[in-house]
Amino acid sequence: MDIVSIVRVALRALTRNKLRSILTMLGIIIGVGAVIAMVGVGQGASEQMQARIAQMGSNLLIVQSGSHQAGVVRIGFGATKTLVPGDEQAMLQEIPLIKEAAAGTSTHQQVISDNNNWGTSIQGTEPSYFDIRAWEFDLGTSFTEQDVAEANNVAVLGATPLLNLFPDGSSPIGKTIRIKNLPFTVVGTLQPKGQSGGGQDQDDDVYIPYTTLQKKLSGQNWLSNISVSAATKETTDTVSQQIVNLLHTRHRIRAGQHDDFDVRNLADVADVANAASNIMTILLASIASVSLLVGGIGIMNIMLVSVTERTREIGIRMAVGATEADVQKQFIIEALVLASLGGLVGIVFGLITSWLISAIAQWPVDVSILSIIVAALFSAGIGIFFGYYPAQKAARLDPIEALRFE
């Protein structure tokens, strides 16, 4: 029998018992819908996490000044004074895989504008820092390398100090603020970044050249950290190891001695976060797949009933010349049509559910075309898989017995 005729026969058989067909399809509809919605929720969460991680800077390594041991007393990170601007220069010269680096040191100061003041953290850094962290400017630009070289009094404001120092919304570019009684010219403001994963306000900082901070605010000549971006995500581990080796040499740390620095690889953090969100997606999808499996069993059940009910029809078809393959094909296609129709409706159902979740629960949902295609193919596969046994049973019927069936 040609495929058009088979599909027509299948559709007729299915419409003969509409309620039963719809109820059977419901299993697949709910299954496919659940898979699409759940994978969408998982993907949405994953993408939000990716965005957060991207905000921290891509391929980011942070070299932190390390712990310090005085006798048996161990003092936490940032306690040593051995991380210096020279380390940064050496890294840039000797490790070609490093794309950019930025020295960092900080202090806490009261910042004063014309009529307002705000206590905030002052970050001493370099222009490359904004590149490394992939932070966007709202107004103005970064201070320059020259500002760093000359230790000029220039500042970039985060969104929170901006709001508190210039509450009227006027542009602060070119205006003067005072930090520890020194006048600083505002050259740029950053776009708001929101809270970090830990709930910290990432916008509550004022950025100035680290040289200015060292010479005019803190009087310290050491750094608390150096931010480094590796050329690619894959090279972060290599770069990390090369930095460790370089600093071992420069800081004259012998084997067995404690490091006076620590290299944190944010790509590792990203990998862990990705792995976690993938596990969540897989978990949600597997739970949803169970309902798809149940739907498939429903199809098998109904197809078995259908084969029994239509024993006589099968007998007639065999008597007029249907081969076993013809009968088998007919029932498999019937199951396939049932499952595919269920799958199509399920896709629509899944899209609506995803939309409702994102609209009502404010949860980011990302339904990919791939998950729709996979769901469609999967439901068709379920039809074939669960239709196979009933179809086989139909094909194996003895035509004489089947014709005698009442």
Place this chain on the structure above:
Amino acid sequence: MSISTEQLDVTAGRNGQPAASPGKDVPVIYFEGVHKIYDLGEIQVHALRGLDVTIQRGEFVAIMGASGGGKSTFMNLVGGLDRPTRGLYKLDGVDVSKLDKTEMAHIRNRKLGFVFQGFNLLSRTTALENVELPALYARLPPAERIERAREALRIVGLAEREHHYPSQLSGGQQQRVAIARALMNRPSILLADEPTGNLDSRTSVEIMGIFQRLNRERGITLVLVTHEPDIAEYAQRIITFRDGKIRRDEKVAHPQNAEEVLKSMPVVGSDD
């Protein structure tokens, strides 16, 4: 599957038979020492015990006998729905007992037409689509399929009922649809298993009239199982089965002519 003339020659020459000249002289049905034993676990039922039958092309044969005599078993074997336990069955010179299930299905599709007592039409399927069914399995293109189905319905006098469902047709009309379906792939043999068993006497004669016409005008070989002696009288030859063997095999000297019988019958009871 197609059966070439060459094949017919080769097979006909076996078993010490006089090598038949090609074509018409090969018996359409040839049984030699056929046994059929049903193994029902505890007991064995010996349904056919060494059957020898030859039916020539264009014959109209009635099969009679008490139930349990082997009629149905014989029909199932002839119809390619079952195989002999022992013995030889050649259909159009081809040894059917050597074919696999798929080849048997093709034989049923191309060479045989079935007419049953209970009509066995697909419900909720129009007369035309019922008639088309064998052509679907013969993979005939749609246009030719419909054309042939219409022609078959015309032959049995139901051209104007092609869109009726079986439930909208009388018993006689349903049986005519079944005959049209049997004719669909232009078979050489029509097998009818008690085709008039569910019909009143006038309709029965009408159906016999169709069979006689098909036999006369189209040369279709007819094998008809019945237990009504007056129905058997329309055939040219009556074979009577008993205990799995042929008890009598005789020519009918003067077969009834359905058309003439109809003329003498009262019109009351016609369901057309």
